[in-house]
Amino acid sequence: MPASAPTTPNSSGWNFDNSYARLPAMLHEQLEPTPVKEPRMVVFNHALAQSLGLNASALAERAAIFAGNELPEGAEPLAQAYAGHQYGHFTGLGDGRAILLGEQITPTGERYDVQLKGSGPTPFSRRGDGRAALGPMLREYIISEAMHALGIPTTHSLAVVTTGEKVFRQESLPGAVLTRIAASHIRVGTFEWAAAHRDQSALQALADHTLQRHYLALVTAEAPYLALLEAVMERQARLIAQWQCVGFIHGVMNTDNVALSGETIDYGPCAFMDAFDPATVFSSIDRNGRYAYGNQPQIAQWNLARLAEALLPLLHADEKQALELANAAIESFKTTFEGHWLTGMRAKLGLFTEEAGDRALIESLLTWMKEQKADFTNTFRALNPAETAPQEGPAFAAWHAQWQARLKLQPQPANEVLAHMRAHNPAVIPRNHKVEEALAAAMEHSDLSVMQRLLNVLAKPYEDREVQSEFTTPSGLAPGAYQTFCGT
Incomplete structure (x- = not known):
């Protein structure tokens, strides 16, 4: 291990207890971040720092901590080992450019x-430089903050610092380090790593650790590892349904980007859809549309099947019975997902009750939106139960009449219906062109005011404000004209 970096005093509020570092050695490699030349703070999340029990005022100017030049007191830095199915192909991975400093215990006893x-190269870098460029780190900051404001489980961004060094991708770019806060970084790929090494003791230790950290109530279950699989499936089904309900496209749903906590993790080539089309893809490397918007539920089920495979030795001593238990759990995903999706879509249409024709009503609207290339976010936001059908043509008028008839089957008055809809249909999302404007201003002119204004608007996505009008207009780009990139 390299010589220890200086530590920061406890007056900063650090309160580490590093349970992951106590797991079997095959699950991680202990090492420290590689110091950078000239760390400078770009953006610091004061509200998040305070919620973690940190002294925000003391840390906001301490760029050296968030660049890895200094270590918080109590940190036990390590790179996590994991595997992953990337675009369907299994490979060994691990933290190639990330270091887990440890687990902060908040004043309320939560662990993050x-x-x-x-933060520099690790044993898992696979010839990579271990560094990151400023643009992708700011993108993660923006989108993770937006997802949190939308009420969708997500990792958070505490800080972004520049390094005073360049990174080389297609061009020379300013280097940066992002501090990510997560309920944990345990992934489907973490279990795949242990299973691939046929180390059942490590696999069981990882499963027990995951139960203790995220599913404590299941520790005493009759079949705790099967219960773990089912609980992870439930959280993923709910998460993907929430993505679908706001038009979010993750872009790289590999198994190493599926967190067992149920949080959205890794904001690489992600984006939000404008015109509704299930085939929408933004990622520059997803040439076959594997991770298109409409495929996300099926891919989630596929990823969970890989988790089930890894857990087989723990599900039952008899391999045949273990397979039967795993298959039954995975096969139930579709029903579970559809239940969450219907709940979310009913809320978007102001439906408080459940009727047999609800799915057909929802799908009819989506079909019209696809045919008309209607904006996903604005279409739902514009619906108002107290108004007659806008002049959108006979097809929409017919749908609107069906929706009005459906609303009459429930007792809630129009004002209550509208309030329910407003709480579930955002007025603003991180429009792709607005995100790009913010990143360009920061990267090319060191102007963070554009990003800060965007963040201020995204912080209250369900409010109608005049200042938001420029943030609700679609980019006007032709489908397929906008691309996102991984940043590695």
Whole structure:
């Protein structure tokens, strides 16, 4: 291990207890971040720092901590080992450019990972430089904050610092380090790593650790590891349904990007859909549309099947019975997902009750939206139960009449219906062109005011404000004209 970096005093509020570091050695490699030349704070999340029990005022100017030049007191830095199915192909991975500093215990007793992303090479770098560029780190900051405001489980961004060094991708770019806060960084790929090494003791230790950290009530279950699989499936089904209900496209749903906590993790080539089309893809490397918007539920089920495979030795001593238990759990995903999706879509249409024709009503609207290339977010936001059908043509008028008839089957008055809809249909999302404007201003002119204004608007996505009008207009780009990139 390299010589220890200086530590920061406890007056900063650090309160580490590093349970992951106590797991079997095959699950991680202990090492420290690689110091950078000239760390400078770009953005610091004061509200998040305070919620973690940190002294925000003391840390906001301490760029050296968030670059890895200094270590918080009590940190036990390590790179996590994991595997992953990337676009369907299994490979060994691990933290190639990230260091887990440890687990911060909040004043309320909650535990959160503190990870530096872009902190230098690790044993898992696979010839990579271990660094990150400023643009992708700011993108993660923006989108993770937006997802949190939308009420969708997500990792958070505590800080972004520049390094005073360049990274080389297609061009020379300013380097940066992002501090990511997560309920944990335990992934489907973490279990795949242990299973691939045929180390059942490590696999069981990881499963027990996951139960203790995220599913404590299941520790005493009759079949705790099967209960773990079912609980992870439930959280993923709910999460993907929430993505679908706001038009979010993750872009890289590999198994190493599926967190067992149920949080959205890794904001690489992600984006939000404008015109509704289930085939929408933004990622520059997803040439076959594997991770298109409409495929996300099926991919989630596929990823969970890989978790089930890894857990087989723990599900039952008899391999045949273990397979039967795993298959039954995975086969139930579709029903579970559809239940969450219907709940979310009913809320978007102001439906408080459940009727047999609800799915057909929802799908009819989506079909019209696809045919008309209607904006996903604005279409739902514009619906008002107290108004007659807008002039959108006979097809929409017919749908609107069906929706009005459906609303009459429930007792809630129009004002209550509208309030329910407003709480579930955002007025603003991180429009792709607005995100790009913010990133360009920061990257090309060191102007963070554009990003801050965007963040201020995204912080209250369900409010109608005049200042938001420029943030609700679609980019006008033709489908397929906008691309996102992984940043590695």
